[in-house]
Amino acid sequence: xxxxxxxxxxxxxxxxxxxxxxxxxxxxxxxxxxxxxxxxxxxxxxxxxxxxxxxxxxxxxxxxxxxxxxxxxxxxxxxxxxxxxxxxxxxxxxxxxxxxxxxxxxxxxxxx
Amino acid sequence: xxxxxxxxxxxxxxxxxxxxxxxxxxxxxxxxxxxxxxxxxxxxxxxxxxxxxxxxxxxxxxxxxxxxxxxxxxxxxxxxxxxxxxxxxxxxxxxxxxxxxxxxxxxxxxxxxxxxxx
Numbered sequence: 001x002x003x004x005x006x007x008x009x010x011x012x013x014x015x016x017x018x019x020x021x022x023x024x025x026x027x028x029x030x031x032x033x034x035x036x037x038x039x040x041x042x043x044x045x046x047x048x049x050x051x052x053x054x055x056x057x058x059x060x061x062x063x064x065x066x067x068x069x070x071x072x073x074x075x076x077x078x079x080x081x082x083x084x085x086x087x088x089x090x091x092x093x094x095x096x097x098x099x100x101x102x103x104x105x106x107x108x109x110x111x112x
Numbered sequence: 113x114x115x116x117x118x119x120x121x122x123x124x125x126x127x128x129x130x131x132x133x134x135x136x137x138x139x140x141x142x143x144x145x146x147x148x149x150x151x152x153x154x155x156x157x158x159x160x161x162x163x164x165x166x167x168x169x170x171x172x173x174x175x176x177x178x179x180x181x182x183x184x185x186x187x188x189x190x191x192x193x194x195x196x197x198x199x200x201x202x203x204x205x206x207x208x209x210x211x212x213x214x215x216x217x218x219x220x221x222x223x224x225x226x227x228x229x230x
Contacts (some may be wrong), residue, residue: 004155031216042116042201043156043220058217090155094216099146099205101216103155 002026006091006104013081013111021076021107023091030096032074033058034066036087037106044089050096051073081111115139116204118221125228129191133224138183142204146218147176147187150199151167159200160187192228199228 007022025032033048045058049068063085065077074093078085088108092101117136125131133147143164148156162169162176163184169176175188189196203218 033216035220040121040222042118042222043203045217045219048217059219070130092155096216099144099161099203099218100158101148101156101218102159104154105153 003091004091004102004104006107009107011109015079015081015083015111019078021089023074023104024072025093027093028071029048029093032093034076035090035092038087083111087112116202116219116221118202118224119223122225125192127194127230128191128230131192131226133187133200135185135221136183137204141206144205145185146203148201148203150201156201193229194228197226197228199225221225
């Protein structure tokens with residue numbers, strides 16, 4: 001089972017560039033989310049989705065866009081990268097209402 | 113405002129002894145709590161959870177205790193093993209425990225690095 005797959009694993013961007021972090025899950029989970037992990041801050045929710053066509057903001061949504069056109073995919077778009085977006089990004093999914101998230105392996109992003 | 117806090121950045125324990133990881137929360141709407149474990153270069157994995165209608169949940173070597181009046185939960189690992197060395201995150205949600213509409217949105221603490229020495 002692939003579970004939750006994130007690509008790329010590593011990325012270096014220059015300030016102002018845009019990019020998309022890909023996330024796909026094969027468990028037919030309704031709920032998908034993106035977190036960022038920063039030292040001393042734990043995991044903070046960026047955006048989440050409860051199903052295809054439905055997305056909402058989390059705790060730290062500024063500078064990021066998401067869409068959910070299929071159950072399986074939930075890409076995270078950085079529109080104009082800033083050094084403050086240097087972080088490790090995790091995609092996670094679950095069945096609705098369980099809280100037992102399945103995480104991808106993470107994507108380490110550096111913005112210069 | 114950090115609604116879920118793990119005030120100990122690190123904990124060091126001898127193999128075979130008990131590890132106790134602590135977590136405090138401020139939001140009284142939280143009614144479902146979880147612990148996740150994370151190894152380097154991997155995503156977090158779910159470990160154990162507890163609903164606010166309980167004060168204890170046990171799964172093998174892992175036990176989670178919830179003190180609602182103190183807004184405090186703890187994870188006990190007995191006996192600790194070197195393979196338990198990892199970062200442990202506590203997380204909380206509002207609405208999961210009572211069949212509400214939280215969907216699965218979790219608020220995480222900062223994490224505690226556990227090192228178990230052989």
